[in-house]
Each structure stands twice: as C-alpha cells, then as structure tokens.
Amino acid sequence: MNPVKRQILLITVIAAAIMELIDTSIVNVALNYMSGNLGATLEDTSWVITSYAIANVIIIPMTSFLVNNLGRRNYYIGSIILFTICSFMCGNATNIWELVAFRFMQGLGGGALLSVSATVVYELFPKEKQATASALFGIGVFIGPTIGPTLGGYITENYSWPWIFYINVPIGIATAILCYFLLFEPAVKPKANSIDWLGIILLTIGIGSLQTVLERGETDDWFSAGYIVFLSILAVVSLSIFVWWELVTPNPVVNLRILRSRSLSIAAVLTFITGIGMYTSIYLTPVVAQRLLGFTPTQSGELLLPGSIIAVLALIVTGKLLQKGVSPALIVLFGFLCFIYFNWAMSGINMDTPGSSISLNLIFRAIGMALLTVPLGTLAVSSLEPKDMPQGTALNNMMRQLGGSFGISVINTYVARRVASHRTDMISNISAFNTETTNRINTYTHAFQQKGASLLDAHQKALQLLEKVVVKQSSFSSYLDAYLLIGLFFVVVLPLLLFVAKRDKKRALVIPSSDH
Known part of the structure; x- marks a missing residue:
C-alpha cells in the first residue's frame, strides 16, 4: 500500500x-x-x-x-x-x-x-x-x-x-x-x-438480564417485582452455564x-x-x-x-x-x-x-x-x-x-x-422551633407578599419553596x-x-x- x-x-x-x-x-x-x-x-x-x-x-x-x-x-x-x-x-x-x-x-x-x-x-x-x-x-x-x-x-x-x-x-x-x-x-x-450458537445465546440472555435488573431494580423496588426476581435467576443461570460451556467447547x-x-x-x-x-x-x-x-x-x-x-x-x-x-x-x-x-x-x-x-x-x-x-x-x-x-x-x-x-x-x-436518606436528615432538622427554619420561611413569605400574594398564599408558597430547596440539596x-x-x-x-x-x-x- x-x-x-x-x-x-x-x-x-x-x-x-x-x-x-x-x-x-x-x-x-x-x-x-x-x-x-x-x-x-x-x-x-x-x-x-x-x-x-x-x-x-x-x-x-x-x-x-x-x-x-x-x-x-x-x-x-x-x-x-x-x-x-x-x-x-x-x-x-x-x-x-x-x-x-x-x-x-x-x-x-x-x-x-x-x-x-x-x-x-x-x-x-x-x-x-x-x-x-x-x-x-x-x-x-x-x-x-x-x-x-x-x-x-x-x-x-x-x-x-x-x-x-x-x-x-x-x-x-x-x-x-x-x-x-x-x-x-x-x-x-x-x-x-x-x-x-449456544455461547452467543447464553451471553446475550445473561448480560441482557443482568443489565435489566441493575437498571430497573431501584425503580421497581427490586425483588418485590416478580420480573426482577425472574431475570435475576435467569442472569445467574445463563452466565454460569456460559462460563462452563466456554471452558469445555472446542x-x-x-x-x-x-x-x-x-x-x-x-x-x-x-x-x-x-x-x-x-x-x-x-x-x-x-x-x-x-x-x-x-x-x-x-x-x-x-x-x-x-x-x-x-x-x-x-x-x-x-x-x-x-x-x-x-x-x-x-x-x-x-x-x-x-x-x-x-x-x-x-x-x-x-x-x-x-x-x-x-x-x-x-x-x-x-x-x-x-x-x-x-x-x-x-x-x-x-x-x-x-x-x-x-x-x-x-x-x-x-x-x-x-x-x-x-x-x-x-x-x-x-x-x-x-x-x-439526605432528605430524611434535612427534614429532621426543620421545625417550627428551629430559628433558621423560621427565618427562612419568613423571608420567603415576605418575598411572595411583595409580589402581591396574600399572607396565607404567601406562607403556603414559602413552604413549597422550602420543599424544593430540600429536594435540590x-x-x-x-x-x-x-x-x-x-x-x-x-x-x-x-x-x-x-x-x-x-x-x-x-x-x-x-x-x-x-x-x-
């Protein structure tokens, strides 16, 4: 060339x-x-x-x-x-x-x-x-x-x-x-x-099942979902047989x-x-x-x-x-x-x-x-x-x-x-008796009031904003x-x-x- x-x-x-x-x-x-x-x-x-x-x-x-x-x-x-x-x-x-x-x-x-x-x-x-x-x-x-x-x-x-x-x-x-x-x-x-062909099929099923379990497990509460249990067993069995087969096949x-x-x-x-x-x-x-x-x-x-x-x-x-x-x-x-x-x-x-x-x-x-x-x-x-x-x-x-x-x-x-876990920890520190929490809610409430909201609406929006802050943090x-x-x-x-x-x-x- x-x-x-x-x-x-x-x-x-x-x-x-x-x-x-x-x-x-x-x-x-x-x-x-x-x-x-x-x-x-x-x-x-x-x-x-x-x-x-x-x-x-x-x-x-x-x-x-x-x-x-x-x-x-x-x-x-x-x-x-x-x-x-x-x-x-x-x-x-x-x-x-x-x-x-x-x-x-x-x-x-x-x-x-x-x-x-x-x-x-x-x-x-x-x-x-x-x-x-x-x-x-x-x-x-x-x-x-x-x-x-x-x-x-x-x-x-x-x-x-x-x-x-x-x-x-x-x-x-x-x-x-x-x-x-x-x-x-x-x-x-x-x-x-x-x-x-058997190795290809076992590898595809095993990896696909394992990855599905890892990806969807948290969303569907892991082993409380029947299909997660099934795919977990399928992944273990498929990959185990795959390893054995690849070691013995010529x-x-x-x-x-x-x-x-x-x-x-x-x-x-x-x-x-x-x-x-x-x-x-x-x-x-x-x-x-x-x-x-x-x-x-x-x-x-x-x-x-x-x-x-x-x-x-x-x-x-x-x-x-x-x-x-x-x-x-x-x-x-x-x-x-x-x-x-x-x-x-x-x-x-x-x-x-x-x-x-x-x-x-x-x-x-x-x-x-x-x-x-x-x-x-x-x-x-x-x-x-x-x-x-x-x-x-x-x-x-x-x-x-x-x-x-x-x-x-x-x-x-x-x-x-x-x-x-972090949300639970943060909420445990938020109470009506916490000075920092009270000051922040009052600040948010005052800001919403300045934009024309009534006291009740402003207070409600302040609590919603505080929740968003907690979620973001x-x-x-x-x-x-x-x-x-x-x-x-x-x-x-x-x-x-x-x-x-x-x-x-x-x-x-x-x-x-x-x-x-």
Whole structure:
C-alpha cells in the first residue's frame, strides 16, 4: 500500500472508532430533551445510554469469532453500514422504546468499529513503532467519550437532539466507501470455526438480564417485582452455564481459558473499574451541571474541553514512556491516583463552585484516563501468546464497556437511595422551633407578599419553596456521595497492582498486534 492510501486508511479507521465512542456519551447532555420530547421518564430515557452499552458488551468479545467466520473486511464494512442506518433510525424514533431498540442495534454495529479499527491501526505500523500506534489509537479511545457531551450539548442547544444521531450518517457513508476501496484482509487469514450458537445465546440472555435488573431494580423496588426476581435467576443461570460451556467447547465464542494469565485477569479487573470511572463521571457531571448548577448543555460539554486537550499530550507522553520500557503497572498506578483525586475533589464542590474549578477537577480525570487507556491494554496481553492476543484485548475491551454499563446502573440506584436518606436528615432538622427554619420561611413569605400574594398564599408558597430547596440539596449531596463511591472503587482495587508480575526487562515490550 502506498503512503497516501496508508494515511487515508489510518485516518478513516481512527475516525470510525472515534465516531463509535462519541456515541457512548453524546446523548448524556440530551437526556432531558429526549425525555420531554418523547414523553418518557428520565429513568426510561437512561436506557438510551444503557442499551448501547449492553450491545457493545455483547458484541465486543464475539468480534474475533465473527471476523474469523465472516472475514474482516466484510464484517467491518457491514458493521459500519448497520451503525449508520441505525443512527438515522434513532433520529427518526417516535417513542422512547423505538429509540432504545435502534440504539441497541447501533451498539451491535459499533462493536466492530472499536475492535477491528485497532487491529488495522496496529498493522499499519512496523513492530518498532507499535507504541506510537497504541498512542494514536488511545487518543481516539479517550477523545471519543470525552468530546461526546461537548458535541451533544452544542447540537442539542442549537439544533435538536435527533441531529446527534444524524451527524453519524455522512461520516458513516464516507467511512464505508473508503474502507470498500482501501481495507484489506490480513496476510494470514484465520481459520473459520463452527459457530458457537449456544455461547452467543447464553451471553446475550445473561448480560441482557443482568443489565435489566441493575437498571430497573431501584425503580421497581427490586425483588418485590416478580420480573426482577425472574431475570435475576435467569442472569445467574445463563452466565454460569456460559462460563462452563466456554471452558469445555472446542471453539468458544469467548475463550475464557486465557484468563489463567494473571496479568490479563488483573488488567481486566482494573479495566472494569476504569470503565466505571470513565463512563459514570461523563454521566454524572453533565447531570449535576445542568440540573443543579444551572449550566446549559453547551456549557456542560465545555467543562470537559480543557481536560481533553491536555489528555492528548498525556497520551503521547504515555506512548513514549511505554516505548522506553517503563512498566505499564507504574503508569496505571499514577492513572488511578489521578482518578481518586478527581472523585475526592468533585465530592467537595458546592452550589457556588464556579465552572473553572470543575474544569480543573476534570483535567485530573482526563490525565488519569490518558495514563490508563494504553497501559492497561499493554498489561492485559503482556504474558499472552501471540495467538491469544486478539481474544485477550477483546476481553479487556469488554470489561471496560461492562464497567461503564454496570457503573451507571449502580450509581443511579445509589443516588436514589442517598436522596431519600439526605432528605430524611434535612427534614429532621426543620421545625417550627428551629430559628433558621423560621427565618427562612419568613423571608420567603415576605418575598411572595411583595409580589402581591396574600399572607396565607404567601406562607403556603414559602413552604413549597422550602420543599424544593430540600429536594435540590438532597439531590446535590447524593451526587457528591456518588463521586466518593466511585473513588472508593479505585482505592479498593489499587493493591492488585502489587500482584502483577514484574516484567522481564530483557524482554521487548509486548504491544497487542490485534484488537478483535
């Protein structure tokens, strides 16, 4: 391939990966608009995020299997077309569950855009420049979810929320056309295996049931709802049989045997926690900024921009450090410390905290992500045989997406419980004998009287306003607790880095050559 075609293909596949990853977070700042426009509750609308994540979690570990059986070129271009068509249909959705269904199918198409794109990027670079390839692709992995809210906020505020999906259509068409002419099959074609239909079905049922339980449990009072009990049992049974079957079948859709590698197992856990931090912070911050601090969607997205710019530089530095032989575990340690600081700092903000302070906190989050994205992938495959690397990187990618999906569900449940707890605590301090309460009610009453309300009406409105203040402050405190909980997740798993075997310094740094 001549240099010009090589550069065009490189830009094309990275753009496809960024497009897929942007869609993991671009809807976050538009949830309120979707909810009102489609006549759905915010809890139902959150399925727009979750369904996409579930589809990614299901399809990513199957990517290696699908590439082997369908051919990389066919699978990749077909996935781009599916993603593009479903993006258009999402924009045309007339009710929330139609939108959720097309988002799920969009996520199925998006899985290949992440995994196969990485494979092509690695193949376009010689072995001695694989760290550069990792850094380039890492920029896409990081920038996608980060600029999503900024782009989504601008589009939602200046146009309308369907355009956050329509924007994918021209990019998808251009990407599909370019890949049709430029994308090649690997030099050594993998052998096609028999289709593990049972594994595919068990994985789909298990993950889908588990995610439904996590998402709907709090809304429907957990196990008091019959369908929650049924789906919980179904998830446990399906996933248990799935693990057993994948370990005994000769051609598994997900090769779980490679988890015997300690580095991969530990990297998978750390990547899962990273996914929780990555996606929940992108989910929580716009919600807090818009609902409680009064930011517009555009302003909410702009909070993330300074961190995005700095993170690109940090990713380049990370690639250089890896190329010079710095231990991935050491870089991951600093990444975790940045994330812990970010969550601790965000748990201490108040209603008067300026946007500049929140942006500063988000810079630490961005640097943390930059220090984790590439090294965790390197750590995951550092002790695998070359033939096992595609499945190892696929499992690691799955854990990141699963962490994000799991994290958003858990945080929603946790926040709902903490709101009730904080509200109870605040109400217990409100009484007619409390001087501060009396003064505030009198101030509100006087303000309403000045606007023409009678004393009785003014007093009633003052009590209603006080209730709104209590609800708002309870919600705000709950979100701050959520940041602390996320930080705690990072603290708890940090000791796992001590169990990662020290790399043999005489051995060349292993970079994954594929990412199916």
